[in-house]
Every structure is written in structure tokens, then in C-alpha cells.
Amino acid sequence: MKNLTVVKVGGGVLENEESSSQFLKAFAALEGNKLLVHGGGRLADQYLLKLGLKPNMVNGRRVTDKDTLEVVTMVYGGLVNKQLVANLQSRKVNAIGLTGADGNLIVSVKRPSDDGVDWGFVGDPIEVNADTLNDLVGQGTVPVIAPLTHDxxxxxxxxxxxxxxxxxxxxxxxxxxxxxxxAFDKAGVLTDVDDDNSVVEKIDEAGFAEMKASGQIHSGMIPKLESAFEALNEGIRKIRIVGFANISNEKAGTTLQLEK
Structure with missing residues (x-):
């Protein structure tokens, strides 16, 4: 079976020209089949504020009303996605920009209200068109997927x-x-968010629960790790959380592991 590297990069890396360039250089250098999923939340916040709209986050996830949906669609599916594709093409990476609606790649259901939070137009994926993605990768293209799906x-x-x-x-x-x-703007999972030398080299679900309870892990890192452990339990070979410039360095960052 062939190898595939799926990289998710946060918007905080992409909004800065220097860090974005470093990341794209590292991503372009990755050998073999690869796929990129990107964020763009900080840039979306900037545009929301310019339009007089207030960003609304709960536990690291964005509450999305109709106006917010229009802004994130333009930012994620347009500006960020197409800039990434153009920059990867300049590095001889044959990228193709997509959302979950393109090619019916990812179908979601609208998230129901819970704990008094009306999430609005937020989608939870229920179906992924793996065959189409496999065809694209098999043709030598590198899918670059924006965080938008459809119902x-x-x-x-x-x-x-x-x-x-x-x-x-x-x-x-x-x-x-x-x-x-x-890949994001910290060296990995940290015991001290202000100290990049405090990287946790390996973490399991029990360690994650302890760090979450103590407040060492909070905000956007919570859904990141929840999603990661979910994938690890469903057969993903390896999961790493690492600084954006070190994605090809196997010794860098935090490696997730199942309970012993």
C-alpha cells in the first residue's frame, strides 16, 4: 500500500508572509503523495471586524451565522485557498484548490444546538468521497482543501x-x-504555552485528559487533539503535531499514541 501524508496547516501560519513561505517550502519538499487541508480563522476574524461583525468562538469552534458564513466562504474558499494553490504552483507542486462541495467531496449535517449554543451554519462531516480524492492524488495532483463542506x-x-x-x-x-x-505556530503540544522547549514528545488520551483538566491544553488545541485521537483509533498509521517548518523532521513535535 502506498503512503500518503495529510497535512493540516492553521491560518495563523498562513497570515504571515514569512511563516507561510517557510511552511510552503517544507510542504513542497515532502516526498510522495500528499494532501493539504488549511484553516484561515485569524484572517476571517480580520475581515469580520472590518465589516463590523463580531467573531464568536466557543471552545475553539466558530459559531457561524449567515453573515459569518458569507465571510468565511470568501476567505477560506477564495482568498486563502487560491493563494495557497498559486504559491504551490510556483514551487512546482501541481495543486488543485477545493472545498467539500467540489466533486461532492465532503457532505456534512448542520450541527444541532447544544448547551445553549446555536452553532448556525456549522457542519459535522458524515461522508467523504475518498474515491474522487484517490483519483486526484493518483493523477499526480495535490488537493488543497478549504474548511467548507455542504449538506x-x-x-x-x-x-x-x-x-x-x-x-x-x-x-x-x-x-x-x-x-x-x-502543522501550526507552536513546536508541538506544550506543557507551557509560552515555552517552545516544553514540548510533550508523546501523548496518549489519558495524558490529554489530564492536561485538559489542568488547563494546560485549552481553546483550539482541544478540538485538534479530540479529532486526532479519533483518527488514531480508526486506523491512521501516525499522527504528529509539529511546528510548521519542521513537518519533515520525524523527531520534532508531539507524536500521538494509543493507550498501552
């Missing part, structure tokens, strides 16, 4: 990029030996 009834849905990277990895595991890498 099959004409409505776009804002979907957490970590979740998208996870479900795509799980779906493609029947075609490839998949390594999933979460």
Missing part, C-alpha cells in the same frame, strides 16, 4: 479544519498508509 441540499457549511483533515485521513486509509500532520 447536499445547496447549503455550504463552515467546518473545523482539524476535523476535516481527520475525516479525510480516515477515509483515505483504505487506499493508503496515512500519516496525519497538524
Amino acid at each position: 447536499g441540499k445547496g447549503t455550504l457549511l463552515n467546518t473545523n479544519a482539524d476535523t476535516m483533515a481527520t475525516v479525510v485521513s480516515v477515509a483515505l486509509a483504505r487506499h493508503y498508509e496515512v500519516t496525519l500532520i497538524f
